[in-house]
Amino acid sequence: MTIQEPLSITDIVDGLKHKPGALLPILHAIQEQFGFIPESAVGIIAKSLKQTKAEIDGVISFYHHFRTSQPGNHTIELCRAEACQSLGSRSLEAHAKTKLGIDFHHTTSDRKFSLDAVYCLGNCANGPSVRINDDIHGRTTVDKFDRLLEEYSAKSVSA
Amino acid sequence: MTTRIFIPCDTTALSMGADKLVSIFVAEAEKHNSTIEIVRNGSRGMFWLEPLVEIETSNGRMAYGPVEAQDVASLFESGLLTGSQQHPLALGLTEEIPFFKKQQRLTFARSGITDPLSIADYTSLDGFKGLKNALKSSGQQIVDEVKDSGLRGRGGAAFPTGIKWQTVLDVAAEQKYIVCNADEGDSGTFADRLVMECDPYMLIEGMTIAGLAVGATEGYIYLRSEYPVAHRIMNEAISRAEQAGYLGENILGSGRTFNLEVRLGAGAYICGEETSLLESLEGKRGLVRAKPPLPAIVGLFKQPTVVNNVLSFAAIPFILDKGGKAYADYGMGRSRGTLPLQLAGNVKQGGLIEMAFGVSLREIMEEFGQGTYSGRKLRAVQVGGPLGAYLPESQWDTLVDYEEFAAVGAVLGHGGIVMFDETVDMGEQARFSMEFCAVESCGKCTPCRIGSVRGVEVIDKIRAGDDAEKNLELLGDLCETMLDGSLCAMGGMTPYPVGSVMKYFPEDLRAKSISKEVQL
Ligand SMILES: Cc1cc2nc3c(=O)[nH]c(=O)nc-3n(C[C@H](O)[C@H](O)[C@H](O)COP(=O)(O)O)c2cc1C
Ligand code: SF4
Ligand code: FES
Numbered sequence: 001m002t003i004q005e006p007l008s009i010t011d012i013v014d015g016l017k018h019k020p021g022a023l024l025p026i027l028h029a030i031q032e033q034f035g036f037i038p039e040s041a042v043g044i045i046a047k048s049l050k051q052t053k054a055e056i057d058g059v060i061s062f063y064h065h066f067r068t069s070q071p072g073n074h075t076i077e078l079c080r081a082e083a084c085q086s087l088g089s090r091s092l093e094a095h096a097k098t099k100l101g102i103d104f105h106h107t108t109s110d111r112k113f114s115l116d117a118v119y120c121l122g123n124c125a126n127g128p129s130v131r132i133n134d135d136i137h138g139r140t141t142v143d144k145f146d147r148l149l150e151e152y153s154a155k156s157v158s159a
Numbered sequence: 160m161t162t163r164i165f166i167p168c169d170t171t172a173l174s175m176g177a178d179k180l181v182s183i184f185v186a187e188a189e190k191h192n193s194t195i196e197i198v199r200n201g202s203r204g205m206f207w208l209e210p211l212v213e214i215e216t217s218n219g220r221m222a223y224g225p226v227e228a229q230d231v232a233s234l235f236e237s238g239l240l241t242g243s244q245q246h247p248l249a250l251g252l253t254e255e256i257p258f259f260k261k262q263q264r265l266t267f268a269r270s271g272i273t274d275p276l277s278i279a280d281y282t283s284l285d286g287f288k289g290l291k292n293a294l295k296s297s298g299q300q301i302v303d304e305v306k307d308s309g310l311r312g313r314g315g316a317a318f319p320t321g322i323k324w325q326t327v328l329d330v331a332a333e334q335k336y337i338v339c340n341a342d343e344g345d346s347g348t349f350a351d352r353l354v355m356e357c358d359p360y361m362l363i364e365g366m367t368i369a370g371l372a373v374g375a376t377e378g379y380i381y382l383r384s385e386y387p388v389a390h391r392i393m394n395e396a397i398s399r400a401e402q403a404g405y406l407g408e409n410i411l412g413s414g415r416t417f418n419l420e421v422r423l424g425a426g427a428y429i430c431g432e433e434t435s436l437l438e439s440l441e442g443k444r445g446l447v448r449a450k451p452p453l454p455a456i457v458g459l460f461k462q463p464t465v466v467n468n469v470l471s472f473a474a475i476p477f478i479l480d481k482g483g484k485a486y487a488d489y490g491m492g493r494s495r496g497t498l499p500l501q502l503a504g505n506v507k508q509g510g511l512i513e514m515a516f517g518v519s520l521r522e523i524m525e526e527f528g529q530g531t532y533s534g535r536k537l538r539a540v541q542v543g544g545p546l547g548a549y550l551p552e553s554q555w556d557t558l559v560d561y562e563e564f565a566a567v568g569a570v571l572g573h574g575g576i577v578m579f580d581e582t583v584d585m586g587e588q589a590r591f592s593m594e595f596c597a598v599e600s601c602g603k604c605t606p607c608r609i610g611s612v613r614g615v616e617v618i619d620k621i622r623a624g625d626d627a628e629k630n631l632e633l634l635g636d637l638c639e640t641m642l643d644g645s646l647c648a649m650g651g652m653t654p655y656p657v658g659s660v661m662k663y664f665p666e667d668l669r670a671k672s673i674s675k676e677v678q679l
Contacts, residue, residue, distance in 0.1 A: 020460060021422075023442030028384075028423050049442075062444035063425035065384050081346030082541055085591070086504035086579045087532065119428060119545075119595070121385050122349040123174050124577070125206040125502065125509025134387040138174035 007033055009041045013048045023049060023059055027066055036067040071114040072107040074152045076100075077131040080117045083124035092128045095142045099149070112153060161194045162240045165213040165220070167271065169202040169356040170388045171349070175225060177210040183231045184212075193240055201357025203271030204511030205258055213253055216242035222250040258527055263489060264513045265497050266473050270357040276395055278403050281360045287405060289479030293368040294413045298328050301372035305475065307483025309495030314340050314431075314468030315543070315572045315648075317494075317561045326455040327373040327463045335375035336464040337366050337417075338440065339472055341382040341389075342424055342431035345544025347503040347575030351469035353511055355382070355389040358473075359396035363406055363419060365472030368479055369465050370417040378419040379459070381436050384426055393421050428545075428599040432647050433466040435601060446601050447647045468573070470499060491517035494560045504541075504577035505531045514559070521555040524578060535580040539588075539664065543572025545595050546652035548659035549579075549588065570655065585667035589660040590618040596653040607650025610641045614657065621668055631668065634661065 007015075012029045016022050023045070030041050037060055046053045060066045078093055100108055100115055107114040123129040126138035130145065132152055137144070166172075166180050181197055188195040205211060208224035212234075221242040223234060230248060237246040250256055264270075273280035281287070293301050306321030327335060339362065343351040354362055366378045382390055397419055400406040408416045422440055424430050430439045434448035437459050458464025474496065478486050487495045494516035500523055502509045507529040514523075524530075524537065531537050539549045548569040550557070557563055564571045579588075593614030600607045614637055620630045638654035638661075645651040660668060 021440050021442040024422065024425060024439065027425070059442070059444050063427050065424075065426035081595075082545060082588070082591070083347045083504040083575075083577045085588075086577060086583065090587075118385060118426070119599075120344065120346045120348075121170070122343060122352040123171050124347045124349060124504065124575070125506065126171050126174055126209070127504070129174065131385070136170050136174045136388075138171060 009038070009044050013041075013044055017048050023051075023056070024063075027060065027063075031066060035071050036069055039068070070107075072111045074112060074132055074155075075114045075116065077116045077118040077121075079119070079121050079123075079127065079129040079131075081120040081124075083120070084127035084129055087127040089128040092130075092140060092142060092145060096145060099146065113149070161196050163196050163198055163215040165198050165200040165215070167202045167209065167211060168199040168275070168388075168392075170352060170386070171206050172202055172209040172211070173388065175209045176227065179228055180210055180212065180226060180231065183228050187231050187235050188240075191235055191240075195240070198274050200273060201269075201271045201275045202353065202511075203253060203259060204267065204353060205256065205508070206510040207508045208250065211250075211253075214239060214242050218242065218252065220253045222253040222256065223248045224250060258508055258510070258512075261527070262513050263497055263515050265477050265486065265489070266361075266470065266499055267353070267358075267511060267513045268477075269361070270353060270511075273358070275357050275359055275392055276399060278360065278399060278405075281358070285480055286360055286476070287364055289476035290364050290367055290405065291411070292479045293371050294411060294415065296371075298372050298374060301368060301479065302328055304478055304483045305372070308474070308478045308486040309483075309490070309493070310471065310474055310478065310486065311494070311561065312468055313470035313474070313498070313573060314433075315345075315570070317571070320467060320471050323455055323467070324369065324372055324465060326453065327375070327465050330456055330463040332463050334377065334460075334462050335373055336459040336462055337369045337373070337375045337378040338433075338437070338459055338464055338466045339366055339378070339380040339469055340431060340433060340436060340466055341380050341386075341469050342428075342436060343383060343386075343469070343573070344428040344431045345546075345573050345575050347541065347577035348501050348544065348573045349503075350499040350501050350511060350574065352386055352389050353499075354469050354473045355386070355393045359393050360400060360405075361473050361476055362393075362469060363396060363400050365475035366419060367406060367410065367417045368475050369467070369472060371415060373463075373465055375465065376416045376418060378417060379440060380419065380421045381424060381430070381440055382421050383424045390421065390423065397421065427601075428595075429601045429647075429649055432649065435647075436466065437464070444601075446603050447649075449646060470573075489515035491515075491558070491560050492562055494562070498559060498571070498574050500559065500574045500576060502528050502576050502578075505533055505537075505580045506578045507532050507534075516558075516560050518559050519555075520550070520557050520559060520576070523559070523576060524555065528578065531578060531580045533580045533582070535582065537578055538581045538583055539579045539585060541577045541579070541588075541656065542575065543570040544575050545592065546570070546648055546655055547572050547575075548655045549585065549663065550659070551663040553663075568655070568659070570652075585660045585664035586618065586622050587667075589657045589668065590615060590622070592653055592656040593618060596649060600649060604644065604646045604650060606641045606644035607646075607653075610637055610650065611653060613637055614641075614653075618668070627669060631661070 211224035311317040430445040435445035596611035
């Protein structure tokens with residue numbers, strides 16, 4: 001078995017730039033690889049797509065999903081939308097912030113967890129819903145949330 | 160003998176621990192020296208029972224749920240593999256469960272029954288029959304069939320799908336596009352997700368038929384990034400459909416071409432608005448475009464484009480297979496066919512309920528939903544997502560029909576129904592509507608961008624008892640301005656939920672101010 005070299009930003013951009021409307025696929029691929037969009041990527045993308053850096057930055061900042069700094073090992077997204085509100089997501093949110101000691105868009109000092117808001121995960125009959133990395137968890141009571149933190153704490157790299 | 164066991168693989172089943180069950184079932188079967196085959200089926204949409212495990216028996220599929228890891232041993236002891244009904248989690252025949260039995264499933268006919276990625280399963284239950292008919296028809300014949308069905312877009316605006324397709328068919332262009340709106344941003348909705356996770360070939364078939372109808376060879380599914388499971392399943396389904404000759408070049412030997420690609424959104428609610436979506440697909444910020452021109456004429460990369468919701472495309476295979484009239488036979492008034500409703504929030508029995516138009520909201524919440532999850536009294540219901548009004552009890556007898564809902568100042572939207580029990584603070588809900596608009600506004604027009612921020616401030620003042628009368632008046636004016644001066648429904652409809660709170664739950668907007676005044 002050969003170990004795959006991680007793709008460089010240039011490799012990623014070169015592999016996707018031919019696509020019509022390539023910018024979002026490029027940004028997704030970079031974030032997938034690095035966990036965020038490094039500042040150095042902006043110039044490479046701009047040059048390759050023949051756009052200005054300001055234009056690329058404008059797109060990155062428009063979309064909530066893209067991050068420009070390194071997240072923690074695990075990314076927690078709490079659903080803040082109405083169906084989850086009806087099942088107590090507001091108190092879960094307060095609990096999560098206290099427990100982790102951070103607000104939304106921040107990372108714990110041990111770099112284990114980043115916390116973000118999300119507006120609906122399509123799991124609205126089984127709320128409150130929480131996404132950790134690519135796993136979605138339903139009926140997230142305060143107790144279940146704490147259990148999840150322990151579970152993911154034990155896994156070092158995000159799965 | 161091998162017993163087939165079904166453990167669903169949709170997001171909700173997974174969120175309740177379905178994946179963990181697989182290895183536990185395998186280990187338990189080994190202990191009992193039984194041979195089992197585990198099928199990862201889609202979901203039946205009875206979410207309060209997830210993970211809903213089914214066993215195939217000669218009498219039909221038997222259901223057990225919700226099954227947790229610690230239940231598996233006792234389920235085997237009770238004789239689960241023979242379909243025994245001794246266990247407390249036994250639910251009898253799946254299809255006899257009243258929530259399921261009472262539905263009229265046309266679009267969701269296969270959901271939960273099949274392995275979503277099995278083409279054999281799909282074709283054994285009418286899959287690709289519509290496509291085969293479409294390949295034998297002219298574009299105009301396909302469009303006529305869709306017109307006959309009376310299908311109106313399921314994304315929210317309820318525009319007749321056949322008329323939209325006619326417009327695109329009638330424009331001459333080198334390149335046309337089919338774009339599926341799978342941004343499903345509304346809280347309380349998950350029907351698009353279920354289509355993609357539980358019956359993805361239906362969406363592929365519907366979009367391919369649209370391509371054949373209007374003469375488009377390229378299609379995109381704009382999928383929200385909040386749906387990682389749907390993303391994985393949809394991509395796999397596209398690749399299998401291509402390999403099997405149902406998609407790509409020379410579809411089923413017809414010489415016709417249709418290519419399909421999934422593109423991920425990036426967490427912007429406004430990108431569900433069709434012109435913002437097109438901007439995003441082009442690699443730009445999702446700023447809403449002024450209409451006209453309609454996307455049907457100047458759409459993706461300035462070419463004529465069909466933009467439809469997942470559920471609109473998903474209704475097409477049935478229509479091309481059984482005929483537009485068979486679809487139109489369901490429904491009431493100008494709302495033809497069925498609507499996949501999504502019952503969510505504080506509800507005892509939540510999930511997907513596909514019914515012909517004409518059922519009452521109360522029947523959905525009481526007969527299907529069986530009341531609230533908390534067991535407390537139901538107080539308010541938001542229908543149609545974050546831009547939909549909150550309905551008080553006096554409106555719960557409204558029939559599920561676009562015009563009936565409009566008549567009470569409400570919207571059906573994408574069919575999401577979110578229930579709230581009596582502990583809800585409607586003032587807080589009104590505040591959230593404004594906050595959401597402020598977070599998600601594309602920023603193009605002032606009434607939406609600034610009005611929503613002002614709205615939050617004004618509601619805070621009202622709730623703090625700070626000159627409540629004057630600020631309530633100001634809130635009313637602000638809503639007027641947003642309603643009249645916004646380019647799209649984001650700013651233009653945020654006043655719906657806010658206004659419904661002012662009108663039907665005024666005590667919650669004043670509660671704090673009144674108690675403060677009383678204290679003085
Ligand atoms: C703020 C806003 C958000 C919207 N979000 C969605 C969405 O998530 N999914 C969708 O299908 N339509 C959404 N729409 C409606 C689309 O603009 C458009 O009407 C629809 O995609 C057309 O498809 P249909 O005719 O099949 O409904 C949204 C509209 C607005 C104004
Ligand atoms: S109403 Fe809001 S979201 Fe819609 S175009 Fe105007 S600013 Fe953008
Ligand atoms: S509202 Fe939280 S998952 Fe939909």
